[in-house]
Amino acid sequence: MALPGDDLESGNSATVCKRCNENEATHKIRSESVCAKCFAAYVTTKAVKRMETFKVRASSSKAPRKFLLPLSFGPSSASLLYILDQHLRNQYERMNRAAYELYVVHIDLYLDDADKKESADLLEKYKGLFSRHTYCSHGLDEALSLGNIDWKALGISSLWQVTERTSTERLQQLIGSMPSATSKADIISTLLTRLLVEVAKENGCESILFADSTTRLAEKTLTETAKGRGFSLPWQVSDGASPYGVGFNYPLRDILKKEVVAFTSLTAPSIKDLVKLPQPLSQISASSKTTTIDDLMVQYFESVEENFPSIVANVVRTSSKLKPLINYDVSACSVCGLPVAEGTDGIYGWGGDQNSVSRAATEDTHRDILCYGCSRSING
Amino acid sequence: MAPVPCAICKTSRALIIRPKNHQKLCKACFIAIFEAEIHHTITTTALFSPGDRIAIGASGGKDSTVLASVLKTLNERYNYGLELFLLSIDEGIKGYRDDSLETVKRNAQQYDMPLKIVGYDELYGWTMDQVVETIGKKGNCTYCGVFRRQALDRGAKMLGIKHVVTGHNADDVAETILMNLLRGDLPRLARSTSIVTGDSTSDVRRSKPLKYAYEKEIVLYAHHKKLDYFSTECLYSPEAFRGSARTLIKSLERVRPSTILDVVRSGEDMAKLVPEEVTGLSQCKSQKVSLSSADGEEDGSAGCGSNGRSSGGEMADMERKLQDDEAASGREMEITAVPLTNGQQHARVAGKSRKDVGRKLTRQTLGTCKQCGYMSSQDICKACMLLEGLNKNRPKMEIEIDVEDEESSTLRRKIEGLALAAG
Structure with missing residues (x-):
């Protein structure tokens, strides 16, 4: 401009x-x-500032705080790991102790053996470069053994009937049974979040440090709105406590996606070869069956970020002001686990559900508690 | 290929795929369910009482024509006991409104409803064509929106009517929700989803009975009922944020048809999450009614162009303003803690002398305009302010063309007051 x-x-x-x-x-x-140096300093400062709420604890007898850092190998999470590794290194050099420890986790979404091997090798390289932290990896299929998801609510009774299936096959069946590409992406992200929460809890992490950039948070604001999950925004874009009993924090919230991408080629040691860049989305078509709402929003904000970066930031500032409802009769959605108002009936029973008469009667009389977004994904 | 039977009656041949849920229906069942759904909305929200006199804001376009037709049908079928009127605004746009008004005149005869036409020229002394000639095409939708809103209320008063219904559909509401997110307008986000605006204390209530009706279904209904409507879009292009939101909604609808309804639902849920200090409304109240009926372009594009061609100038203006704010915030350390929305940007200027102004957004209270006596939450109503600028033959309101926000103008006046006091 x-x-x-x-x-x-x-x-x-x-x-x-x-x-x-x-x-x-x-x-x-x-x-x-x-210049490159000042640019890198700017990005680093923006992220580190967000971590300043977690001060070194006064008493040295107390164990440092522990945070979960989900590493997808994308530009954002790789940059966040790099920045926080430096931050911790500086703290050690100055004070011989650090305010927090990182527990780095990679979740395998693609579950064939070649992919698993590739990501295991990549994770080793990160471990070699940033050796101070603890690393682990899990497959998304492990989400299937989470006890706190009511699988019946997903309406696929055959999922558990065939016992000789591997968990990978089960996961594929589950995702394959979703009625649209958007629903598939939605259930994958729900399972991912719930698995991350579980890993964080198991390992005593008090918060999850998500590497979402400003642009990503703006995408999420509109994506979640478009999926009928507007109610969940206070936990999806704001720093702080989540309903899962683990904190959600977004240290890269003040950095645009293009700035993060530029940053990945400025680090020393270089992380450029370790970063998996996302597939370019320029040829997305709204009429394709495989296009998701998420894809459309990525494309949309790519162009907004290009011309109007401050508008992107303003969207995030705006949605971050939404406050979760408190002192309110709530129960948890059987699938995503987020609090929903008592009496919520998914996509049914609100003003916009006007033709209950013509709706096909559901077979089971018992209906699970579902939030609007999960209900939409399941029912199409 | 064997004909597919209708999913509801199972006897007739399905001819229509419902845009909302892809259900295959015959013509009769589509028309029946479309009407039943509007009836459902009207009854569950207790929109009308027997004996009510209702003005239908009629532009001659598909939405208001369908609204008039459906309301007439339902009023007779279910004995609502309503007295229905058509109320049209003549914005003074040649080649667009003069033709569509002919349609409204025919509708008045077809539906046997009295018709009242109020012109911008008689109310304000300006036609939209003259406004555009003066201020250019950029930002003229704001003028039109502010003027139309007030003109509808004034027309209703001339008829002695306290309730105006408009043809805003689900697409319009969804578009407004996305637009308010894009331009960071939380107060409007909080109230744009309520079906009724204006409460018992305001002179004229407004409601949108088609709030959950898909635009595509409205078109189908008009087509199959062979309604007489005018399909040319407004000649002037929509504001850039709205244009951008509209394009996005259309793409989203193609990917997942339920999205329009899903966005409306999200908007209703988010309205409850907007902090009270921003809305100026108590929680329970904001669900049903909102106060904003006097202030400017609220939610809408009913009757405005949907061509989506727009200069993007409004977005560029806002971008520049936000960048300036950011630069300024770097210099003023103590004020950076104040979270910034559009509505608050004047607050940070004021913050030099009164730090807390930005945080405490003034509650809106409804009074009357000191100039025209029309209801307003400000001393001088929006229409009068815009007119003052026009009458000086220049667009004085440039700061607020895109973001027009009650709070900011209040604060600006305070700042002006402070400046005077200081001098």
Whole structure:
């Protein structure tokens, strides 16, 4: 975007960094031209500032806090790991102790053996580079053994009938039974969240550090709204306690996606080769059966971020102001586990459900408690 | 291929795939269920009482024509006991409104309803064509929206009517929800989903009985009932945030047809999550009614263009403003803690002298405009402020063209007051 200041400098072939006034400007912080060093410092500071709420505990006898860092190998989680590793290293150098420990977890979504092998190798490389932390990996199929999901509510009774199935096959059957690509993506992300919460609890982590960028949080705001999950936004975009008894924090919330991606090529040691870049989405079509609401939002915010980065940030600031309802009769959704108002009947029984007469009668008289979003994913 | 039987009556041949849920229906069953659903909305929300005199905001377009037709049908079928009127606004847009008003005049005869037409020129001394000539195409929807809203209320008063129904459909509501998220407007997010706006203390209530009806189904209903409506869109393009939200909603609907309804549901749920200090309304109240009937473009595009071509100028303006705020916040350390929305950006300027202004958003209370006497939550109503600018032959309200927000103008006046006091 052309800014008034640009014209003045365009006569020179190389612009000098606006922050240090020394090096050549190669990057942009919103509208400011800066050098690589100042850019990296900016990104690091933004993330570390978010971690400052977790101070080194006064008494050295107390064990440091433990956080779960889910690592997908994407640019955001790789950058977050790099930044926090440096942050901890600095703390050790200064004080010989650190405010927190990281428990890094990778969840395998693609469950064939080649993929598992590849991600295990990659995780080893991260371990080699950032050896201070504890690492583990789990398959998404392990979510199937979570006791706190009511599998009956998903309406696939055959899931547990065939006993000789592997958990991988079961997971594929479960996801395959969802009525649309969006529903599949939705149930995968629900299972992922619930598995991460479980891993965090099992390992004594008080919070999960999600690496969502500003852009990702804006996408999520609109995606969740579009999926009928507007009620869940206070826990999806705000820092703080989640209803699962584990904190959710988003240390990269002030950094745009393009800034995170640019950052991955500026680190020392380099993490560039360890980062899996997402597939480009430019040829997404709304009429394709495989396109999801999530895909559409990624594409949409890619263009908004390009032209209107502050609007992206403003969406997140806005949705972060939504407050969860308290002192309210609640029960938990059988699938996602989030609190829903007593008497909630999924996609049924509200103002927009106007034709209960023509609706096909459900076979089971007992209906599980489902939130609107899960109910929509299951019923299509 | 064997004909598919209707999913409801199982006898007639299915000719319609319902856009909302892809159910295959025959024509008679589609029309019956469409009407039954509107009836359901009206009865579950207790929208009307017997003896009510109701003005239907009629543009001649599909939404208001279907609304008039359905209300007439239901009023007779279920003995609502309503006295129905058509109320049309003549914005003064040549080639668009003059033709559509002819349609409304025919509708008045077809439905045997009295018709009242109120013109912008008689109310404000300006036609929209003249407004556009003065301010250009950018931002003119704001003028039109503010003027129309007030014109409908004034027209209703001329008829002695206290309840105006409008043709806003589910697509419009969903679009407004996404738009308010995009431009960070929490107060509007909180109230744009309620079916009724304005409570017993306000002179004219407004409601949208088609709130849950899909635009595509409205078109199908109009087609199969062979209704006489006018299909040309407004010649002036919609505001960029709305245009952007509209394009997004259409894509989302293609990926998952239920999305429109799902967004409406999310909007209703989110309205309960907006902190009270932002809405200025107590929780229980905001569910059913909201106060904003006097203030400007609330929710809508009924009757406005859906062509989606827009300059994007409004988004660029807001982007620039947000960047300026960000730059300013870097210089003013103690104020950075104040969370920033559009509505609050003037607060941070005021914060230099009164730090807490930004946090305590003033509750809106309904009074009357000192100039025209029309109901307003401000000293001078929005329409009068816009008019003042127009009458000076320049768009004075440029700061608020996109974000027009009651709070910000209150605060701005306070700031002006402070500046005077300081000087």
